Amino acid sequence: MKTKRKSVIPRLIKECKKIAFPLIISSLITLLTVAAGLYAPDVLGNLTQKIYDASSGSGNAELNEFLRYAAILAAVYLAIAFGQIVCKIINSNTISRHFTRDIRVNISDKISRLSVGKLDSTPNGEILARMMNDVSNMSGTIYSLFDLLISGIIKLALITAVLFLLDPIIAGIVIVIVPVSLGLAAFLATRSEKYYNASRKITGEICALAEEDFTCFDTVRAFDIADKQNAAFRKKSEELRSKSEKAYFLTSVVTPLITFTNAITYALICMLGGYFAVNGHFDVGKIVKIILYSQMLQSPLESLAGGFSSMQSTLAAARRVYDFLDEKEMPEDSGVSLPSPKGDVSFENVNFSYVPDKPLIKDFSAEIKAGWKCAIVGPTGGGKTTLCSLVPRFMDVSGGAVLIDGQDVRDVTLASLRGAIGIVQQDVYLFSGTVSENIAYGKENASAEEIKAAAVLAGADEFISRLPDGYDTYVGERGVKLSGGQKQRISIARVFLKNP
Secondary structure (H helix, E strand, O other): OOOOHHHHHHHHHHHHHHHHHHHHHHHHHHHHHHHHHHHHHHHHHHHHHHHHHHHHOOOOOOHHHHHHHHHHHHHHHHHHHHHHHHHHHHHHHHHHHHHHHHHHHHHHHHHHHOOHHHHHOOOHHHHHHHHHHHHHHHHHHHHHHHHHHHHHHHHHHHHHHHHHHHOHHHHHHHHHHHHHHHHHHHHHHHHOHHHHHHHHHHHHHHHHHHHHHHHOHHHHHHOOOHHHHHHHHHHHHHHHHHHHHHHHHHHHHHHHHHHHHHHHHHHHHHHHHHHHHHOOOOOHHHHHHHHHHHHHOHHHHHHHHHHHHHHHHHHHHHHHHHHHHOOOOOOOOOOEOOOOOOOOEEEEEEEEOOEOOEOOEEEEEEEEOOOOOOOOOOOOOOOHHHHHHHOOOOOOOOEEEEEEOOEEHHHEOHHHHHHOOOOOOOOOOOOOOEHHHHHHHHOOOOOHHHHHHHHHHOOOHHHHHHOOOHHHOEOOHHHOOOOHHHHHHHHHHHHHHHOO
16 A cells, blocks of 8 residues: 555654644744844844944944844844744754654554555565654654744745835745745655665665574575575665666755855845845945844755755655555454463364465365364475464455454454463474573563563473573574574474463
8 A cells, every 4th residue: 555645744743633732832932033033134234224324424323222122133133043042942842752653553453454465465574664764753843843834934935025115126025936836846856765765775784684694694695596596685775876877866956056056146145135225225234234133045945946846755654654554454453352262273174365366365264173183284385384374363265254263353352362382383483581581471570480481391491400500591693592393392392372
């Protein structure tokens, strides 16, 4: 499922509702800062006029009046600096602590609601890239949106309005030139989006490849294919460089274009203002105000340019995150709680396929009574593991039904269903921690006696006792410090302790 381009920004705005209060406060402070910034040239222009009048003899020079204007000017600039610092702190803390945190939690929750089949088809590194890299990039979108809407557009509009009040002809230069440059900048920035999309996708592939290299290092070393893996990594890295180069080129053109436009606008205003001043149309204070306000155009224009540039990268990241969050989930966990099961398992005309129109299991029926020991045998790829995965609903049947004690597994809660089932998987996974923590993984607050009893039943107590720290021995990531057989025994002990 692909998230439509236009749907990303509304969803980001919806996400911002959770942090509405601090963002409103930040926006109000930003508006006050903008207002203070627009007031400063007026004060400076009046101060300059007073100095000019005093030096030319056309006015009275009063020290107290000079000091009053200077104090007002200093207070304004201090207020601007203070407001900007407060806004940075609010935005940084709000976005990093709430916005990005909540989205990462949503991704984690989403993983628990996806089918095992879907997760098996998505590389771990790809999911991690979306959760970490892409979400971090999304936070930049929020900065861009508020910078674009408040510091950029509003400030630009207000400066143009002030220039219009000072002189309509001067304002006409801004009205004619600026929109053209902004339109061209937006066009160039938008063209870069497809390259940012490709870059984010390749970044995910690189993360997946790196994750495989680390987790399968023994296999890489055993088959002496490190050069092959490195070549694959270099190829992906080159693809990333190529796409990123094109994206960065298009976005890097935007800021110089805005700067060039601003320089032309500023030069025209200064020349026209100078002409009017020489002809007596302006007094000194007014020409100072016009020049200062014209110079202030650079800040909102650069803000808009930066917003256009960063928005494409961050929107591409947001689209990848929302694509994952929009993936089809397992049916909602509803139904009754599975009572203490006797253990009868039935397959009734079960059909299942990973790919539509390519059935793996077709019209399969079987009944396994409680207490039976049953083995499922067949050729590799025949669906044995898949058949077992249908019982705890790692995947759902395409047709037919799986029943426990006559109860369709789709009609009971997942928590009660999986709580009644113990599984020792082919590919044993041990978590980074101690032997005790791994055995007790399926039962919180298990006592040391319970853990040892489960290990004895699994035939693991003997080798665990010989480990350097016994049950407190650290097993390493994925149990790398233990042999395959030892990991299998610990996995069996884990099920014995759960006692399903």
